[in-house]
Amino acid sequence: MKRICIIGISGKLGQYMTDHALSLGYQVTGVCRPESVGKLARFGDRITVFPGRTDDRDVIARAVAGCDGVLTVLAPWGVSDYASGTARAVLDLAEPDARLIFSCGWHISRDGQDRYDWKLRWLVPIAGAIARALRLVDLNDQVRATNLIFGSDRLWTVVRGSDLEEGESEGLPVWSRHVGDPVLASNLTRRTDFALFMVHALTDDRLIHEAPAIVSRASPSAQAAKDSAILTA
Numbered sequence: 001m002k003r004i005c006i007i008g009i010s011g012k013l014g015q016y017m018t019d020h021a022l023s024l025g026y027q028v029t030g031v032c033r034p035e036s037v038g039k040l041a042r043f044g045d046r047i048t049v050f051p052g053r054t055d056d057r058d059v060i061a062r063a064v065a066g067c068d069g070v071l072t073v074l075a076p077w078g079v080s081d082y083a084s085g086t087a088r089a090v091l092d093l094a095e096p097d098a099r100l101i102f103s104c105g106w107h108i109s110r111d112g113q114d115r116y117d118w119k120l121r122w123l124v125p126i127a128g129a130i131a132r133a134l135r136l137v138d139l140n141d142q143v144r145a146t147n148l149i150f151g152s153d154r155l156w157t158v159v160r161g162s163d164l165e166e167g168e169s170e171g172l173p174v175w176s177r178h179v180g181d182p183v184l185a186s187n188l189t190r191r192t193d194f195a196l197f198m199v200h201a202l203t204d205d206r207l208i209h210e211a212p213a214i215v216s217r218a219s220p221s222a223q224a225a226k227d228s229a230i231l232t233a
């Protein structure tokens with residue numbers, strides 16, 4: 001894999017993914033809103049930027065052409081199906097054998113087997129309803145976007161991020177298929193490591209057609225799972 005495209009490259013996650021991808025030697029192209037191009041100045045000519053909205057199919061078609069992998073930040077901004085429009089464009093227009101990696105949060109469930117705490121069961125829907133009423137964010141559209149991906153036969157992975165914090169890398173996060181699994185209990189990952197996992201997924205075929213929920217490998221719950229595995233090994 002040589003050339004990748006980052007859809008939503010100017011955000012926090014996008015910039016971390018760019019750092020990791022460049023350090024691994026990938027040629028990086030990306031899409032971001034025209035008003036955000038300046039946020040990428042520090043990368044200079046090491047990346048190629050296609051200014052535009054991420055649900056603009058003409059922009060996506062040009063940006064993903066020739067790319068072996070596409071890393072997409074799914075963000076449900078506004079109430080005009082931004083996330084699902086972005087997902088549909090990437091699914092339709094990426095190269096046939098490209099690895100497609102998408103980001104979202106733990107609130108997305110692939111099979112309904114996730115076990116959520118009160119925050120994800122009550123707070124997220126209430127906050128989501130308020131945000132939608134204010135026409136700021138439509139969390140249901142992120143659900144529509146991931147349902148499109150789950151139903152696709154493309155080579156996809158949907159990475160589900162825990163709560164995030166800034167800070168130095170703690171290494172590649174650990175993952176599990178279902179929120180509620182003990183290894184994930186700490187519910188915290190460094191944003192740079194979320195990005196690291198997204199880039200790692202490009203070349204980890206075990207993650208094809210998976211929706212890994214991730215947590216920091218340094219978190220107490222990941223450490224406890226590791227210790228108990230050692231004890232029972």
Ligand SMILES: NC(=O)c1ccc[n+]([C@@H]2O[C@H](COP(=O)([O-])OP(=O)(O)OC[C@H]3O[C@@H](n4cnc5c(N)ncnc54)[C@H](OP(=O)(O)O)[C@@H]3O)[C@@H](O)[C@H]2O)c1
Nearest residue numbers: 008010011012013033036074075077103104105161162164
């Ligand atoms: N924040 C969390 O705690 C959290 C937790 C778990 C998972 N996640 C997931 O992580 C991913 C990144 O989220 P993030 O919160 O960390 O933010 P982020 O990386 O800063 O990404 C936000 C993206 O949305 C774009 N954006 C911002 N305002 C917009 C608008 N009004 N219209 C269109 N695009 C707009 C940004 O582009 P510009 O640069 O142009 O503004 C950027 O590409 C998402 O998939 C999210 O679901 C986040």
